[in-house]
Amino acid sequence: MNMNKALIYGLLLSILMVIAPHADHLPLWVSTLCIVLLTWRVYLTRTGNPLPKHWLLLAITFVSVGGILVEFHTLFGREVGVTLLILLTTLKFMELRGPRDAMVLVYLACFIIITNFFYSQSIPTALYMLATLLAIATAWVHLHGQSIPLVPRLRIASVLLLQSIPLMLVLFVLFPRVHGPLWGLPQDAFASSGLDDKMAPGSFTRLSLSEEVAFRVSYTGQPPLREQMYWRGPVLWEFDGRTWTQGTTFAPAAPQFTDTAQPIDYSVTLEPHNKTWLFALDVPDRLSLPADLTYDFRILRKEPVKARLRYEARSHLVYRANLHEAGRQLRRALQLPPSFNPRARELAAGWRVGGADGAAVVRAALAHFSRQNFRYTLEPPPLGLHSVDEFLFETRQGFCEHYASSFVFLMRAAHIPARVVTGYQGGEYNELGNYYIVRQSDAHAWVEVWLDQQGWVRIDPTAAIAPARVERGLSAAVTDAAALPFMARNPPQWMRNLRLNWDTLANQWNQWVLGYDTERQFAFLTRLGMESVTWQKMALNMMAGVGLIIALFALFMLRHLLKRQPDKVQAAWLKLCRRLAKAGLPRAAHEGAQDYAARVATARPELADAMRDLAARYMSLRYCHAQNSEEAQREFIRRIAQLPACKIPQ
């Protein structure tokens, strides 16, 4: 069977639509090769030239698979799998000859759609999926009915798609969810963007430009003040002169919190970041998930977070942490790389002169920052070898990591145990959904110092220079806000609202569609009124629901097939017969129109002409195809209606 050109273009559109979202993570040469192949195919189809020979396609296949092997060093794994699938689908398109090839392509296209969900499952992705599915279904219908023009084809495909939605919803809600994974997730599951477990100059400025959501928080009661919203992430202990890292320690003791007050309950929906840590307000007390609380108050999971994760937590905003810190940890918190930053050491030593206590030194350091005309900027000048010295005494321009880093350096130089804490600070309140959105641009670094009688105390040197950062957020604090992405600056109110509305929608989507797991399913079904939810019950309900919906659709679809179009002419004639029957002239079962008309004419001479005329018209309309026209039918019906009512009772 020949494939018509429109069908090939329809399939081409489907393939393009499924491949397009992958364009930004495919190797460039693969995308280019796909485009070249598809263009070639369009050229061949337009000109009607024969398709490339098998050996040529085989050669291209081998070479490109070799290329993938060189690029990825393996043929297994998800990334490679997706690339191979796309490449082979494109090559299959080059040898699309018959309906069987077309069906294979349709199935491959559906499969490629699903691979896109590894990268995104947002609302736009879902809408795009529907559009793609419509394109595929249209081509699919075309494949099995090549004579159908575009518009009916589209209509059939959309009807099919729309009819499928109710049944899909039943299946989605009731199909028992299994706690995955069935087999191991590949290591290359997610590229991470977000906080890292080390900090170098520049690492936070990069984050500050990202509008991506890190997590969303909803508080059960009154939310804390903005300046209390410190979401703790990695804690950095070790400094090599440029980069802060977590370092390692042995057998650390569990943390001890005393004098806690101001408990606050909240739930966090964390976007996958491919790291093991979770975020909680200082200091966490209770968590709904199995996780460890480390000696430096971080929360760690066993496995990296590869899927959106929801958890409830409780924190105390007022606390004393580790009043009796282990000596080994205090010594770690004092270590500095030797022979770096002599001027900073000198400055710190100066504060200690006269036997000032820790708290006084901290005050002095903060005063130094606020007096010395420091600037909070997104584009600090690059720093050299003695990064702290250069920052403190020369450039005086920096972002939170510069302040945190130099502050800890100064503290350690003044023999006060200190460490860098990274995480997020603040967030954007969404009135509509009553939750806070914490974005990557809210990433922040601050400091903790250990003081006698007080334990670990949070100090935010950034707040000393730019208090607005903590109180109102990044865009209010930086001096060069123009460098921020548009939406992070100060967009007009309506745009802000639009963004918040959209985020509310996205949040609902995340919670109810993407986050629809075993727990949600049980909770939802219980709320719907299903008592003691079990898998068996769900499966039973699912089958019943599916059966019911199919039966309803079958009934609906076949009902109007069974319904015959009533014949207007016959209906009018039968009505006339009924009227005459009431007048005492019933038509006998065996009587045809002509005989009946003749009998009526004899019995009621005043009707003779009209009856003869009507009978003649009736016969010509019913039995003579050539004379049957809309106009003639209307005339016949009009004449019956005009029969004098006084003579025949209505």
Next chain:
Amino acid sequence: MLTALQQRFRTWLFRPKIESGTVTLTQRRIFILPTRQGLALGFVLVLMLLGDINYNLSLGYVLTFLLATMAVMSMLHAFRNIAHLEVRAGHADAVFSGGTARFVLYFHNHGKLPRYRLILHDEHGNKVSFDMPAQQDSEVAFPVPAVRRGWLSLGKLTLHTEFPLGLFHAWSYLHFDVRCLVYPRPLANAPLPPGDAPDGVGRRSVAGDDDFSGLRNYVAGDALPRIAWKAFAREQGLQVKQFSAQVGEELRLDMADAPDRNDEDKLARMTRWVLDAEAQGLRYSLRLPDGELPAGNGAAHRDECLRRIALFNLSDPSFDKLRTNGLQSWHVQETVRGELVEP
């Protein structure tokens, strides 16, 4: 394996029953099974579902379920595409052996829904595919190659559709009692036997023959239109109307005059003779070992002659039945109408 299953299903479910008149494809007559592509889709969907579970892809579930339901809905669509059609068998014009018999079937779609890509096929691989607009009659000619002279029965037809997605095969059987008369293939070149009169005398105009001259008793093989049904109704037995033409010289076409060895070749030659004689406007009579036709001329005479030749020495069950059962096989479709087209 699927076809074997289908075969068994077919023999188990379908009792061969020859029908006449209008057949409506009701639910009970329609069968539906997934195609190989449908089963392949099922396999693909299972793979997809495993992926969804493993990677916890909620949108993946949505897509998988959407595709699955589309497949289920396509089953209803396939069923609807074929359901409640009315089918009636029409005539089939006689053809020469070697040509293609076209059995006309009338389909009526009284619903508001156009039907797409219906395929009619028989057990010998003949098939025809067609679409049917809404609320219309469609005439479908089903082609069957005519290989032997005599009656060619249409046999059992299958009407099927895989529209819209090719995942389900909905079908229904149609077994109409129709047949087509197949004349022997005329020899390419066979001069007419010498006539009783010199050339030109036997020639006469084609028009104005077919004058009714009387009745004679029915002989097996007589054309149905020639049967005097009114006489039969008057209980005068089966009689055949005879038409005589005006006087003139006649050409005698006798099977014994054919120089060929076997009967089939002789019949082929005689077919050629009849066609040529008719084309030349001659009056000709036909003589076969089992009977003879008086001289005549015109399309009806030609068709009658060809019919005798086509059916020579063939047993004809339905005509025997006609004779023993009287008029019970009324519906047997008459086939000798219209213009002949030589292969």
